[in-house]
Amino acid sequence: MTSTLPTPTQHATHAVENQPPPLSPYDASDNPALLEGLRREGAGWAEEDLRGLGAHAGSPEAQEWAEQADVNEPVLRTHDRYGHRVDEVDFHPAWHSLMRVGVAEGTFGSAWADERPGAHVARYAALQVWGHTEAGHGCPAAMTYAAVPALRHSPALAAAYEPGLTSRVYDPGLRAPEGKRGLLAGMGMTEKQGGSDVRANSTTATPTGEDGVFTLRGHKWFTSAPMCDVFLVLAQAPGGLSCFLVPRVLPDGTRNTFRIQRLKDKLGNRSNASSEPEFDGTVAWLVGPEGRGVRTIIEMVNCTRLDCVAGSSTLMRKALVEAAHHAAHRGAFGTRLLDQPLMRNVLADLALESEAATTLTMRLAGAADRAARGDEAERAFRRIGVAVGKYWVTKRAPGFTAEALECLGGNGYVEESGMPRLYREAPLNSIWEGSGNVAALDVLRALAKESGTAQALFTELATTRGADRHLDDTVARLGRELSDVDGIQARARRVVELMALALQASLLVRHAPAPVADAFCATRLGGDWGNAYGTLPAAADVTAILDRAAVGR
Structure with missing residues (x-):
């Protein structure tokens, strides 16, 4: 029996209509309240650079970096192929692209080395503009910026590390801090038994006999951006809760003990690694007076x-x-x-x-x-x-x-x-x-x-x-x-x-x-x-x- 049904055509069943075009490219700095605040608070000199950053933040390239960094989450490698403990976190290239621009454009620690009035205002304006890309890499930006005034409680440590923390060069990879062109800083305060009650911390700090040098033993519950070069950490010293500088790599080039037990599986902020590190004989330098950690x-x-x-x-x-x-x-x-x-x-x-x-x-x-x-x-x-x-x-x-x-x-x-x-x-x-x-x-x-x-x-x-x-x-x-x-x-x-x-x-x-x-x-x-x-x-x-x-x- 011969069919009388019409032969199906291969035409599309619908046309794409009434859908908005892509937003990008757009100018992320096109915000009157932000620009007026920039001028009013003393950083009008930064407006031209901020507008350039706004165009970059709203570009298809930067928006693609943001999506790729979020979708391709960081991966923890506790050991290398030979069984050596390395405790490294691998990031997608898009993450490094976002970080490179953020550091170069002053959203990390460089404001502390800028003597112009309004330098910190310019930094916060840039942070709000570049933040139109992706929020996860804002975490190491915040901690690197914030580490500088805390570190100044110990002038010798500040003299050694502040040039790297205020650099506009992104230099990833675990190496001795003194040999790097730019440094990133993190912090380790929270422990699972205390949360915001940091005085309940149980990580201990034992003096080594060398002035200002201790070894730490304990576990931190939330330590974001574990690929940073140095961390400010709270621990219980003989004189009470104290603040310490913990480098991932020691001055002689050997790895400090910083065992990453796992990365957190978070609701958001997926591009940024948040970790649980374990300290066991970890070398640390006292920052500020002993017992005055908070x-x-x-x-x-x-x-x-x-x-x-x-x-x-x-x-x-x-x-x-x-x-x-x-x-x-x-x-x-x-x-x-x-x-x-x-x-x-x-x-x-x-x-x-x-x-x-x-x-x-x-x-x-x-x-x-x-x-x-x-x-x-x-x-x-x-x-x-x-x-x-x-x-x-x-x-x-x-x-x-x-x-x-x-x-x-x-x-x-x-x-x-x-x-x-x-x-x-x-x-x-x-x-x-x-x-x-x-x-x-x-x-x-x-x-x-x-x-x-x-x-x-x-x-x-x-x-x-x-x-x-x-x-x-x-x-x-x-x-x-x-x-x-x-x-x-x-x-x-x-x-x-x-x-x-x-x-x-x-x-x-x-x-x-x-x-x-x-x-x-x-x-x-x-x-x-x-x-x-x-x-x-x-x-x-x-x-x-x-x-x-x-x-x-």
Whole structure:
């Protein structure tokens, strides 16, 4: 029997329509809040370089590096082919490309060797721009930068290692530090029995008889970037908890004992290796006074906490850029998403949150820069401001990223969009260097025990007294909350949230256009806001806010 059915054709069943073009290439530095903060905080001289870095960060090449570094995770090699213990971690070439640019562009330790005012501001701006690629390599950047002020507690060690830590040359591979053109630093504080309670650490440090030289024995629970050249480690010495410098390779070229038991299988930050090293006869040099380990390493922790604030700010900006790009090119129900009132409300609300995070980050970067140059008032403000920002900005990132992902709908839920990588990354900074409770209590500790911090905060807030009634009411309420010390630990999150919102609002009132500042104060402080993004009131100038954010073009 002969079939009468038509012969199937090989034509495509559909055409690809109504899909946005690739975002890349784009300029990751095209962020008015960031550029204005750069100039305002004393680093306008770095703008040309920052714009060049922005073009590089948004290039197809760099975005491909980011994807490849995340997909091709680091691999631990405990032994070589002959059975010798090597404890090395192998990284994909894309990781090394990201690191090479990051070091060369000043996102690691070079600001400490730059005498220009604003050098640290320029570093934090570059960090937020280059961070549009991939967040994992920001971990060794943060630790290398933060190691320098801690190491300065021992001038001889600083003289030996600081030139390498401040170099703009990426020189990977385990070799004697003295022979390398550039060094990376890590830190080892956390142990499995203590977590943030580092005074519960059980790693021991035994004097060798040589001045300042000890041997360590113990196990660390979270030590990221184990391929670094040197580590600052806490251990219990005879005189109490102390800070030590541990090189991976000793001056004579032999490997120090640094047995990597395993790499962590993490939610996000997949490109960066986080390890559990074991010390057993590991040679270490004392940094700072014996028994003062926390005080010695706290400067490093304060620096890395500011990097957490910057990292979350960067993540939020990147997520906003992705969401707005999609909305600008995707149509639904007869019009572009970006032209639909409710989507515009969502994006404008996200833009407010992103600008507040960026503006606070740049203010803190300015304080860090001036504190490094001896300004005691700025040092006090940096101390309280970083603790507040660490709690609040990092806490905002997960919900923000989820909302931005939702702007892409189902397209945002698939890996190739890049949004799941941002979503997995979002919780990290609120956990790293002290989770929410630790950060909130650290704010109370700074207010109670460190002279000048409360005054620095309220002096900052006083600059906008009378400019906005919602802000004035919030500052007054904050004063009442702080004066009521009964049960304040249980209210710590509530109090720190008030501090953060007041500080962000004050900065926006001073530095942002009125539509941005007014909408932020009315919603975050005045209560004219819902429980989700996209609930800005009718009075909000959504068009001005979106134009200000420079997204969706």
